[in-house]
Amino acid sequence: MQPPDKHRLLDDVEAFCRExxxxxxxxxxxxRYNDRLIPLAKKHNILGMPVPTEYGGRGADSITYAKALARIGQEGTGVRTFFSGHTSIGQYPIMTWGNDEQKKRYLPASCKGEKILAFGLTEPEAGSNPLEMQSTYERRGDQFHLNGVKYLISNAGIATTIVTFAYPVGQDSAPVQKSGQERNPILRPKGRVSAFILDTKGPGYSSEDLVAKMGMPTANTGMFEMSDCPVPAANLLGPEGDGFRIAMGTLVSGRLSVAAGCLGVIEDCLAEAVRYAKERQQHGKPIAKHQLVQEHIAGIEMDRLATEALVHLAAAAKDVWQADPKNVELRSKVELWAAQAKLFASNAAWDAADRAVQVFGGRGWSTLYRPCRHLQDVRVCRIYEGTDEILKLKVAAAVLGGKEWEAFK
Ligand SMILES: Cc1cc2nc3c(=O)[nH]c(=O)nc-3n(C[C@H](O)[C@H](O)[C@H](O)COP(=O)(O)OP(=O)(O)OC[C@H]3O[C@@H](n4cnc5c(N)ncnc54)[C@H](O)[C@@H]3O)c2cc1C
Structure with missing residues:
Protein backbone atom coordinates (compact mmCIF):
# COMPACT_ATOMS: atom_id res chain seq x y z
CA MET A 1 0.00 0.00 0.00
CA GLN A 2 1.34 3.44 -0.92
CA PRO A 3 1.03 6.29 1.58
CA PRO A 4 -1.83 8.61 0.60
CA ASP A 5 0.38 11.46 -0.67
CA LYS A 6 1.66 9.29 -3.52
CA HIS A 7 -1.92 8.66 -4.59
CA ARG A 8 -2.59 12.38 -4.38
CA LEU A 9 0.43 13.13 -6.55
CA LEU A 10 -0.68 10.67 -9.22
CA ASP A 11 -4.20 12.14 -9.04
CA ASP A 12 -2.73 15.61 -9.55
CA VAL A 13 -0.71 14.33 -12.51
CA GLU A 14 -3.88 12.79 -13.94
CA ALA A 15 -5.72 16.10 -13.57
CA PHE A 16 -2.83 17.96 -15.23
CA CYS A 17 -2.79 15.49 -18.14
CA ARG A 18 -6.52 15.80 -18.72
CA GLU A 19 -6.33 19.56 -18.67
CA ARG A 32 4.11 26.19 -31.53
CA TYR A 33 5.33 26.15 -27.95
CA ASN A 34 2.71 25.05 -25.41
CA ASP A 35 2.49 28.15 -23.22
CA ARG A 36 -0.02 26.56 -20.85
CA LEU A 37 2.26 23.74 -19.74
CA ILE A 38 4.06 25.59 -16.95
CA PRO A 39 0.96 27.41 -15.61
CA LEU A 40 -0.94 24.10 -15.49
CA ALA A 41 1.97 22.24 -13.88
CA LYS A 42 2.08 25.03 -11.30
CA LYS A 43 -1.66 24.81 -10.70
CA HIS A 44 -1.45 21.06 -10.05
CA ASN A 45 1.73 21.40 -7.97
CA ILE A 46 3.80 18.96 -10.02
CA LEU A 47 6.93 21.04 -10.64
CA GLY A 48 8.97 19.27 -7.96
CA MET A 49 7.64 15.71 -7.82
CA PRO A 50 10.74 13.96 -6.39
CA VAL A 51 12.04 17.03 -4.52
CA PRO A 52 11.96 16.45 -0.73
CA THR A 53 8.98 18.07 0.99
CA GLU A 54 11.31 20.14 3.22
CA TYR A 55 12.40 21.95 0.02
CA GLY A 56 8.88 22.45 -1.24
CA GLY A 57 8.51 19.32 -3.39
CA ARG A 58 6.20 16.30 -3.23
CA GLY A 59 8.83 13.84 -1.99
CA ALA A 60 7.98 11.12 -4.53
CA ASP A 61 10.11 7.99 -4.62
CA SER A 62 11.54 6.83 -7.95
CA ILE A 63 8.72 4.38 -8.70
CA THR A 64 6.00 6.96 -8.07
CA TYR A 65 7.90 9.55 -10.10
CA ALA A 66 8.33 7.02 -12.94
CA LYS A 67 4.58 6.34 -12.90
CA ALA A 68 3.92 10.07 -13.04
CA LEU A 69 6.28 10.52 -15.99
CA ALA A 70 4.73 7.55 -17.77
CA ARG A 71 1.30 9.17 -17.42
CA ILE A 72 2.71 12.49 -18.66
CA GLY A 73 4.45 10.65 -21.52
CA GLN A 74 1.02 9.62 -22.79
CA GLU A 75 0.37 13.29 -23.51
CA GLY A 76 3.48 13.50 -25.67
CA THR A 77 7.24 13.26 -25.46
CA GLY A 78 7.49 17.06 -25.67
CA VAL A 79 5.41 17.49 -22.51
CA ARG A 80 7.42 14.84 -20.68
CA THR A 81 10.72 16.29 -21.91
CA PHE A 82 9.89 19.57 -20.18
CA PHE A 83 9.68 17.68 -16.85
CA SER A 84 12.87 15.75 -17.57
CA GLY A 85 14.72 19.02 -18.22
CA HIS A 86 13.25 20.87 -15.25
CA THR A 87 13.23 18.07 -12.69
CA SER A 88 15.15 14.90 -13.65
CA ILE A 89 18.27 16.69 -14.88
CA GLY A 90 17.60 20.24 -13.56
CA GLN A 91 16.47 19.92 -9.94
CA TYR A 92 18.11 16.52 -9.46
CA PRO A 93 21.79 17.63 -9.48
CA ILE A 94 20.95 20.48 -7.07
CA MET A 95 19.06 18.03 -4.81
CA THR A 96 21.92 15.56 -4.94
CA TRP A 97 25.11 17.64 -4.97
CA GLY A 98 23.92 21.10 -3.88
CA ASN A 99 24.73 22.48 -0.44
CA ASP A 100 21.92 23.47 1.90
CA GLU A 101 22.07 27.14 0.90
CA GLN A 102 21.84 26.24 -2.83
CA LYS A 103 18.96 23.87 -2.17
CA LYS A 104 17.09 26.57 -0.23
CA ARG A 105 17.73 29.14 -2.94
CA TYR A 106 16.73 27.02 -5.92
CA LEU A 107 14.48 24.12 -4.97
CA PRO A 108 11.43 25.78 -3.35
CA ALA A 109 11.32 28.47 -6.06
CA SER A 110 11.59 25.84 -8.82
CA CYS A 111 8.83 23.76 -7.22
CA LYS A 112 6.59 26.85 -7.32
CA GLY A 113 7.49 27.56 -10.95
CA GLU A 114 9.23 30.82 -10.06
CA LYS A 115 12.41 29.29 -11.44
CA ILE A 116 12.54 26.96 -14.45
CA LEU A 117 15.54 24.70 -14.78
CA ALA A 118 17.61 23.07 -17.50
CA PHE A 119 20.80 21.03 -17.83
CA GLY A 120 23.44 22.24 -20.28
CA LEU A 121 26.13 19.70 -21.05
CA THR A 122 26.12 19.11 -24.83
CA GLU A 123 28.10 21.41 -27.11
CA PRO A 124 28.41 21.64 -30.89
CA GLU A 125 31.70 19.71 -30.73
CA ALA A 126 30.94 17.56 -27.68
CA GLY A 127 27.91 15.25 -27.69
CA SER A 128 28.53 11.57 -27.02
CA ASN A 129 31.85 12.53 -25.50
CA PRO A 130 31.16 15.49 -23.19
CA LEU A 131 34.83 15.54 -22.15
CA GLU A 132 35.50 17.17 -25.53
CA MET A 133 33.63 20.28 -24.37
CA GLN A 134 35.25 23.64 -25.03
CA SER A 135 33.46 25.78 -22.44
CA THR A 136 35.78 27.34 -19.90
CA TYR A 137 35.63 29.18 -16.60
CA GLU A 138 37.99 31.52 -14.87
CA ARG A 139 37.84 32.63 -11.24
CA ARG A 140 37.91 36.41 -10.74
CA GLY A 141 37.42 37.45 -7.10
CA ASP A 142 34.17 36.04 -5.81
CA GLN A 143 32.89 35.14 -9.28
CA PHE A 144 33.52 32.58 -11.98
CA HIS A 145 33.39 33.85 -15.56
CA LEU A 146 32.09 31.30 -18.06
CA ASN A 147 32.63 31.22 -21.81
CA GLY A 148 31.26 28.75 -24.33
CA VAL A 149 28.27 27.49 -26.28
CA LYS A 150 25.84 24.75 -25.22
CA TYR A 151 23.72 23.22 -27.90
CA LEU A 152 20.51 21.14 -28.16
CA ILE A 153 19.42 21.95 -24.61
CA SER A 154 15.87 21.18 -23.46
CA ASN A 155 14.19 24.27 -21.91
CA ALA A 156 17.19 26.51 -22.84
CA GLY A 157 14.92 29.32 -24.02
CA ILE A 158 12.58 29.26 -21.02
CA ALA A 159 15.01 28.42 -18.21
CA THR A 160 15.83 30.93 -15.49
CA THR A 161 18.56 28.64 -14.18
CA ILE A 162 20.81 26.10 -15.88
CA VAL A 163 23.14 23.53 -14.38
CA THR A 164 26.11 23.73 -16.71
CA PHE A 165 29.69 22.56 -17.05
CA ALA A 166 33.08 23.96 -18.03
CA TYR A 167 36.83 23.41 -17.82
CA PRO A 168 39.08 25.78 -15.90
CA VAL A 169 41.24 28.17 -17.86
CA GLY A 170 44.70 27.51 -16.58
CA GLN A 171 48.32 27.92 -17.40
CA ASP A 172 48.27 24.71 -19.40
CA SER A 173 45.33 25.88 -21.53
CA ALA A 174 45.77 26.00 -25.27
CA PRO A 175 43.60 27.50 -28.03
CA VAL A 176 41.23 24.92 -29.52
CA GLN A 177 42.68 23.59 -32.75
CA LYS A 178 40.90 21.55 -35.35
CA SER A 179 42.29 20.59 -38.77
CA GLY A 180 45.15 22.98 -38.14
CA GLN A 181 42.82 25.98 -37.70
CA GLU A 182 41.89 27.93 -34.62
CA ARG A 183 38.10 27.53 -34.38
CA ASN A 184 37.39 30.26 -31.83
CA PRO A 185 39.13 32.21 -29.11
CA ILE A 186 37.95 29.83 -26.36
CA LEU A 187 40.80 28.11 -24.58
CA ARG A 188 40.68 24.33 -24.33
CA PRO A 189 42.11 23.54 -20.92
CA LYS A 190 43.48 20.32 -19.52
CA GLY A 191 42.05 20.52 -16.00
CA ARG A 192 38.90 18.91 -14.66
CA VAL A 193 35.32 19.88 -15.48
CA SER A 194 33.32 21.75 -12.83
CA ALA A 195 29.54 22.19 -12.50
CA PHE A 196 27.82 25.55 -12.01
CA ILE A 197 24.34 26.83 -11.29
CA LEU A 198 23.92 29.60 -13.83
CA ASP A 199 21.17 32.24 -13.63
CA THR A 200 20.18 33.18 -17.15
CA LYS A 201 18.92 36.70 -16.45
CA GLY A 202 22.36 38.22 -15.88
CA PRO A 203 24.85 39.70 -18.38
CA GLY A 204 26.79 37.50 -20.79
CA TYR A 205 23.99 35.01 -21.39
CA SER A 206 22.00 34.66 -24.61
CA SER A 207 19.90 31.86 -26.04
CA GLU A 208 18.33 30.93 -29.32
CA ASP A 209 15.48 28.48 -29.92
CA LEU A 210 15.83 25.60 -32.33
CA VAL A 211 12.80 25.65 -34.64
CA ALA A 212 13.68 23.26 -37.45
CA LYS A 213 12.84 20.10 -35.49
CA MET A 214 11.58 16.64 -36.45
CA GLY A 215 9.20 16.51 -33.48
CA MET A 216 8.31 18.03 -30.11
CA PRO A 217 7.21 21.36 -31.63
CA THR A 218 5.40 22.24 -28.40
CA ALA A 219 8.55 21.90 -26.28
CA ASN A 220 11.45 24.32 -26.05
CA THR A 221 14.84 23.21 -27.34
CA GLY A 222 17.67 25.63 -27.90
CA MET A 223 21.26 26.66 -27.60
CA PHE A 224 22.83 29.20 -25.30
CA GLU A 225 26.03 31.15 -25.28
CA MET A 226 28.05 32.32 -22.29
CA SER A 227 30.26 35.33 -23.02
CA ASP A 228 32.22 36.19 -19.93
CA CYS A 229 29.08 35.23 -18.07
CA PRO A 230 29.54 35.90 -14.33
CA VAL A 231 28.47 33.19 -11.88
CA PRO A 232 28.81 33.84 -8.13
CA ALA A 233 31.39 31.61 -6.43
CA ALA A 234 28.52 30.40 -4.23
CA ASN A 235 27.01 28.77 -7.33
CA LEU A 236 29.76 26.23 -7.85
CA LEU A 237 27.89 22.91 -7.65
CA GLY A 238 29.77 20.26 -5.70
CA PRO A 239 33.54 20.45 -5.28
CA GLU A 240 35.59 22.14 -8.01
CA GLY A 241 36.66 19.52 -10.55
CA ASP A 242 33.75 17.20 -9.77
CA GLY A 243 31.59 18.29 -12.71
CA PHE A 244 31.98 15.20 -14.85
CA ARG A 245 30.93 12.94 -11.98
CA ILE A 246 27.89 15.18 -11.38
CA ALA A 247 26.99 15.15 -15.09
CA MET A 248 27.25 11.36 -15.34
CA GLY A 249 25.39 10.87 -12.05
CA THR A 250 22.58 13.10 -13.31
CA LEU A 251 22.21 10.97 -16.44
CA VAL A 252 20.95 8.07 -14.28
CA SER A 253 17.97 10.20 -13.31
CA GLY A 254 17.60 11.55 -16.85
CA ARG A 255 17.71 8.13 -18.49
CA LEU A 256 15.10 6.77 -16.12
CA SER A 257 12.86 9.72 -16.94
CA VAL A 258 13.18 9.04 -20.67
CA ALA A 259 12.43 5.35 -20.15
CA ALA A 260 9.36 6.15 -18.04
CA GLY A 261 8.12 8.67 -20.62
CA CYS A 262 8.54 6.06 -23.35
CA LEU A 263 6.39 3.66 -21.34
CA GLY A 264 3.64 6.28 -21.47
CA VAL A 265 4.06 6.65 -25.23
CA ILE A 266 3.63 2.87 -25.65
CA GLU A 267 0.57 2.83 -23.36
CA ASP A 268 -1.07 5.58 -25.40
CA CYS A 269 -0.18 3.90 -28.70
CA LEU A 270 -1.74 0.69 -27.43
CA ALA A 271 -4.93 2.41 -26.26
CA GLU A 272 -5.24 4.30 -29.55
CA ALA A 273 -4.52 1.25 -31.73
CA VAL A 274 -7.04 -0.91 -29.84
CA ARG A 275 -9.75 1.76 -29.96
CA TYR A 276 -9.25 2.50 -33.64
CA ALA A 277 -8.93 -1.15 -34.69
CA LYS A 278 -12.29 -1.92 -33.07
CA GLU A 279 -14.02 1.07 -34.67
CA ARG A 280 -12.60 0.99 -38.19
CA GLN A 281 -14.36 -1.39 -40.59
CA GLN A 282 -12.75 -2.80 -43.74
CA HIS A 283 -13.60 -5.93 -45.74
CA GLY A 284 -16.88 -6.19 -43.83
CA LYS A 285 -15.51 -6.36 -40.28
CA PRO A 286 -13.55 -4.34 -37.73
CA ILE A 287 -9.89 -4.28 -38.74
CA ALA A 288 -9.15 -5.68 -35.23
CA LYS A 289 -10.47 -8.99 -36.58
CA HIS A 290 -7.75 -9.14 -39.25
CA GLN A 291 -4.89 -11.28 -38.02
CA LEU A 292 -2.12 -9.01 -39.32
CA VAL A 293 -3.64 -6.07 -37.42
CA GLN A 294 -3.73 -8.26 -34.30
CA GLU A 295 -0.02 -8.88 -34.82
CA HIS A 296 0.56 -5.13 -34.35
CA ILE A 297 -1.61 -5.08 -31.21
CA ALA A 298 0.34 -8.02 -29.77
CA GLY A 299 3.64 -6.34 -30.68
CA ILE A 300 2.71 -3.11 -28.89
CA GLU A 301 1.52 -5.03 -25.84
CA MET A 302 4.85 -6.90 -25.68
CA ASP A 303 6.65 -3.55 -25.96
CA ARG A 304 4.53 -2.23 -23.10
CA LEU A 305 4.92 -5.11 -20.69
CA ALA A 306 8.68 -5.51 -21.13
CA THR A 307 9.24 -1.75 -20.87
CA GLU A 308 7.13 -1.49 -17.72
CA ALA A 309 9.08 -4.32 -16.10
CA LEU A 310 12.45 -2.72 -16.90
CA VAL A 311 11.41 0.78 -15.83
CA HIS A 312 10.05 -0.47 -12.51
CA LEU A 313 13.11 -2.66 -11.93
CA ALA A 314 15.50 0.25 -12.50
CA ALA A 315 13.39 2.72 -10.49
CA ALA A 316 13.07 0.32 -7.55
CA ALA A 317 16.85 -0.28 -7.61
CA LYS A 318 17.43 3.50 -7.58
CA ASP A 319 15.32 3.82 -4.44
CA VAL A 320 17.27 1.02 -2.72
CA TRP A 321 20.57 2.67 -3.69
CA GLN A 322 19.41 6.10 -2.51
CA ALA A 323 18.82 4.61 0.92
CA ASP A 324 22.42 3.32 0.85
CA PRO A 325 24.25 5.89 -1.36
CA LYS A 326 27.77 4.76 -0.45
CA ASN A 327 27.12 1.29 -1.85
CA VAL A 328 29.27 1.34 -5.01
CA GLU A 329 28.06 -2.01 -6.30
CA LEU A 330 24.44 -0.89 -6.08
CA ARG A 331 25.29 2.39 -7.81
CA SER A 332 26.87 0.53 -10.76
CA LYS A 333 23.82 -1.69 -11.00
CA VAL A 334 21.46 1.29 -11.01
CA GLU A 335 23.55 3.06 -13.68
CA LEU A 336 23.49 -0.05 -15.84
CA TRP A 337 19.79 -0.76 -15.37
CA ALA A 338 18.85 2.86 -16.03
CA ALA A 339 20.87 2.69 -19.28
CA GLN A 340 19.26 -0.64 -20.24
CA ALA A 341 15.77 0.63 -19.41
CA LYS A 342 16.33 3.75 -21.52
CA LEU A 343 17.83 1.82 -24.45
CA PHE A 344 15.04 -0.75 -24.47
CA ALA A 345 12.16 1.65 -23.77
CA SER A 346 13.11 4.17 -26.46
CA ASN A 347 13.35 1.46 -29.12
CA ALA A 348 10.14 -0.20 -27.91
CA ALA A 349 8.33 3.16 -28.02
CA TRP A 350 9.59 3.81 -31.53
CA ASP A 351 8.32 0.35 -32.57
CA ALA A 352 4.97 0.89 -30.81
CA ALA A 353 4.42 4.29 -32.43
CA ASP A 354 5.32 2.87 -35.84
CA ARG A 355 2.89 -0.02 -35.37
CA ALA A 356 0.12 2.32 -34.17
CA VAL A 357 0.62 4.51 -37.25
CA GLN A 358 0.28 1.38 -39.39
CA VAL A 359 -2.97 0.37 -37.65
CA PHE A 360 -4.34 3.86 -38.37
CA GLY A 361 -3.42 3.54 -42.07
CA GLY A 362 -3.54 6.89 -43.92
CA ARG A 363 -4.86 8.73 -40.88
CA GLY A 364 -1.79 7.54 -39.00
CA TRP A 365 0.29 9.75 -41.25
CA SER A 366 -1.48 12.92 -40.08
CA THR A 367 -0.47 14.96 -37.03
CA LEU A 368 -4.20 15.27 -36.26
CA TYR A 369 -3.88 11.76 -34.82
CA ARG A 370 -1.91 10.76 -31.76
CA PRO A 371 0.20 7.90 -33.25
CA CYS A 372 1.73 10.26 -35.83
CA ARG A 373 2.67 12.77 -33.16
CA HIS A 374 4.18 10.05 -30.98
CA LEU A 375 6.21 8.70 -33.90
CA GLN A 376 7.63 12.14 -34.72
CA ASP A 377 8.39 12.96 -31.10
CA VAL A 378 9.71 9.73 -29.70
CA ARG A 379 12.55 9.35 -32.19
CA VAL A 380 14.67 11.70 -30.13
CA CYS A 381 14.56 9.30 -27.20
CA ARG A 382 17.04 7.09 -29.05
CA ILE A 383 19.42 10.06 -29.23
CA TYR A 384 19.33 12.25 -26.11
CA GLU A 385 20.61 11.16 -22.69
CA GLY A 386 22.95 8.73 -24.46
CA THR A 387 22.46 7.45 -27.98
CA ASP A 388 21.54 3.82 -28.74
CA GLU A 389 25.15 3.17 -29.69
CA ILE A 390 26.69 4.66 -26.52
CA LEU A 391 24.25 2.75 -24.31
CA LYS A 392 24.92 -0.53 -26.14
CA LEU A 393 28.65 0.00 -25.56
CA LYS A 394 27.96 0.61 -21.88
CA VAL A 395 25.90 -2.57 -21.57
CA ALA A 396 28.46 -4.63 -23.49
CA ALA A 397 31.37 -3.34 -21.38
CA ALA A 398 29.48 -4.27 -18.20
CA VAL A 399 28.75 -7.76 -19.50
CA LEU A 400 32.34 -8.22 -20.72
CA GLY A 401 33.79 -7.32 -17.35
CA GLY A 402 33.86 -3.56 -16.73
CA LYS A 403 35.90 -0.45 -17.50
CA GLU A 404 38.80 -2.15 -19.26
CA TRP A 405 36.35 -3.33 -21.96
CA GLU A 406 34.96 0.12 -22.76
CA ALA A 407 35.13 0.37 -26.55
CA PHE A 408 35.79 4.11 -26.71
CA LYS A 409 38.69 4.24 -24.28
C1 LIG B 1 15.65 17.35 -28.62
C2 LIG B 1 16.95 17.20 -27.90
C3 LIG B 1 17.04 17.59 -26.57
C4 LIG B 1 18.26 17.51 -25.91
N1 LIG B 1 18.34 17.95 -24.61
C5 LIG B 1 19.56 18.03 -24.02
C6 LIG B 1 19.70 18.63 -22.73
O1 LIG B 1 18.70 19.04 -22.11
N2 LIG B 1 20.94 18.77 -22.21
C7 LIG B 1 22.05 18.33 -22.86
O2 LIG B 1 23.16 18.51 -22.35
N3 LIG B 1 21.96 17.73 -24.09
C8 LIG B 1 20.74 17.58 -24.66
N4 LIG B 1 20.63 17.01 -25.92
C9 LIG B 1 21.83 16.57 -26.62
C10 LIG B 1 21.96 15.06 -26.70
O3 LIG B 1 22.24 14.52 -25.45
C11 LIG B 1 23.04 14.75 -27.77
O4 LIG B 1 22.46 15.08 -29.02
C12 LIG B 1 23.48 13.29 -27.74
O5 LIG B 1 24.22 13.02 -26.58
C13 LIG B 1 24.32 12.91 -28.96
O6 LIG B 1 25.33 13.84 -29.17
P1 LIG B 1 25.52 14.44 -30.67
O7 LIG B 1 24.21 14.95 -31.11
O8 LIG B 1 26.64 15.40 -30.62
O9 LIG B 1 25.90 13.21 -31.56
P2 LIG B 1 27.37 12.59 -31.76
O10 LIG B 1 28.01 12.36 -30.46
O11 LIG B 1 28.10 13.41 -32.77
O12 LIG B 1 27.01 11.18 -32.39
C14 LIG B 1 26.66 11.00 -33.76
C15 LIG B 1 26.53 9.50 -34.02
O13 LIG B 1 27.78 8.85 -33.77
C16 LIG B 1 27.60 7.82 -32.82
N5 LIG B 1 28.79 7.71 -31.97
C17 LIG B 1 29.46 8.70 -31.32
N6 LIG B 1 30.47 8.19 -30.61
C18 LIG B 1 30.46 6.85 -30.81
C19 LIG B 1 31.25 5.75 -30.37
N7 LIG B 1 32.28 5.91 -29.54
N8 LIG B 1 30.93 4.52 -30.80
C20 LIG B 1 29.86 4.32 -31.60
N9 LIG B 1 29.08 5.30 -32.07
C21 LIG B 1 29.37 6.54 -31.68
C22 LIG B 1 26.39 8.24 -32.00
O14 LIG B 1 25.80 7.14 -31.34
C23 LIG B 1 25.51 8.83 -33.09
O15 LIG B 1 24.84 7.81 -33.77
C24 LIG B 1 19.41 17.02 -26.58
C25 LIG B 1 19.29 16.59 -27.91
C26 LIG B 1 18.10 16.68 -28.56
C27 LIG B 1 18.01 16.23 -30.00
Missing part, protein backbone atom coordinates in the same frame (compact mmCIF):
# COMPACT_ATOMS: atom_id res chain seq x y z
CA UNK A 20 -3.30 19.90 -20.94
CA UNK A 21 -4.47 17.55 -23.69
CA UNK A 22 -6.64 19.87 -25.76
CA UNK A 23 -4.17 22.75 -25.81
CA UNK A 24 -1.24 20.44 -26.48
CA UNK A 25 -3.06 19.02 -29.52
CA UNK A 26 -3.83 22.50 -30.83
CA UNK A 27 -0.25 23.73 -30.31
CA UNK A 28 1.11 20.58 -31.92
CA UNK A 29 -0.89 20.98 -35.10
CA UNK A 30 0.07 24.69 -35.21
CA UNK A 31 3.66 23.70 -34.36
Missing amino acids: IREHEELCYVER
